[in-house]
Structure formats: C-alpha cells, structure tokens
C-alpha cells in the first residue's frame with residue numbers, strides 16, 4: 267500500500283468493505299435498508315460516532331501541551347480516515363432519501379468532506395515537522411510571499427471549515443433527537 271497517502275488508501279479499502287456488506291444486505295432483503303431499521307440504524311450510529319471523533323480528537327491533540335499520545339501527523343491521518351469513513355456510513359444510512367432537516371444535514375456532511383480535501387491540499391503545501399509544527403526554512407525569504415499566501419489561505423479555510431462543522435453537528439443532534447423520538451421510540 268502506498269505510504270504517501272496512506273489514510274486515503276485505508277479509507278478507500280474500508281469503504282469497499284462496507285459497500286460489499288451493504289450490497290450483501292440489499293440482496294438478502296431485496297430492498298434498500300431503511301434508515302430506521304436495524305442495519306440502517308447501526309451504520310448511522312457508527313458513522314456518526316466516527317464523525318464525532320473527527321470533530322473532537324484532532325483538536326484535542328492539537329491543543330494538548332504534553333503531546334505524549336501520538337504525533338500530530340498520526341492524528342491528522344486518523345482525522346481524515348474517520349472524516350471519510352464516518353460520512354460514507356452515514357450516507358448509506360440515509361436510504362437515499364434527503365427530505366427536510368436530515369437531507370440538509372447530509373448536504374452539510376458532503377460539503378465538509380469536500381472542504382476537508384481542499385484543506386488537506388493547502389495544509390500539505392506548508393513544510394512541517396512530524397508533529398505538525400511549521401518548519402521555517404532559512405532560505406524562506408526567496409519564496410516567502412508564496413508561503414505567506416498559503417498560510418493566509420489556510421486560516422481563511424479554517425474560518426469556513428469550522429463553522430460548517432458546528433452547523434452540521436447542531437443539525438445532526440436535532441435530527442437524531444427527532445428521529446429517535448418519532449421514528450424509533452414512539453413507533
């Protein structure tokens with residue numbers, strides 16, 4: 267497996283395995299699994315837990331001063347892995363119906379994943395140590411204008427990516443509360 271984009275290859279492999287299980291379930295029941303049925307629920311819950319991990323763990327590690335629990339590089343790779351596999355499972359949970367708030371939550375999920383790819387592209391343009399600390403090269407003066415522009419782009423990107431994440435989780439919690447109350451508990 268290529269080591270450069272390891273997290274992307276691992277995500278792809280996991281998505282292929284999940285798709286195989288999904289196709290098996292569709293063939294077994296001769297129907298698309300409904301979002302509120304056992305299988306639909308399970309993939310929704312696991313996918314959402316992975317998304318919650320995406321939202322929180324990398325930020326915790328980034329702000330941890332001691333930093334004894336794994337390199338930043340590892341945690342960003344883990345962020346990207348859970349940030350791809352989680353939304354993919356949630357997409358299969360939707361049963362391909364996108365009405366109302368749940369549909370809007372799905373749209374926000376897709377937007378944050380696309381935004382993540384853009385952020386990953388900008389992030390990797392900035393030279394860093396294994397622990398994510400920016401490396402300032404002594405000869406930076408020669409290409410400093412380009413690097414300064416990339417840093418500015420990353421901070422603008424942060425200012426967009428983070429509010430989308432917050433809006434997504436607010437919408438997701440309302441959807442989960444409403445879906446569990448009306449479609450599961452009061453059924």
Ligand code: HEM
Nearest residue numbers: 301302310311314360363364365368369371372438445449
């Ligand atoms: C970001 C995470 C999630 C998204 C984007 C999402 C999206 C959706 C969508 C699009 C539907 C179909 C709505 C329709 O019929 O038009 C749906 C249904 C449903 N979701 Fe989610 N979901 C998420 C997480 C969850 C979680 C974690 C749970 C459970 C704890 C859950 C429980 C349900 C249930 C029970 C239904 C069926 C509702 C019904 O039968 O009317 N969802 N979801």
Ligand code: HEM
Nearest residue numbers: 317320321325328346349350378379382383385386389431
């Ligand atoms: C459920 C999906 C996702 C959520 C909720 C999410 C959320 C976040 C949040 C809250 C941050 C800010 C971390 C911080 O500075 O404290 C962040 C940063 C970042 N995310 Fe995501 N993300 C998701 C998916 C992705 C994906 C799929 C990718 C790449 C393909 C990605 C790449 C990045 C990158 C490169 C950063 C910047 C790291 C840095 O500047 O330190 N994200 N994400």
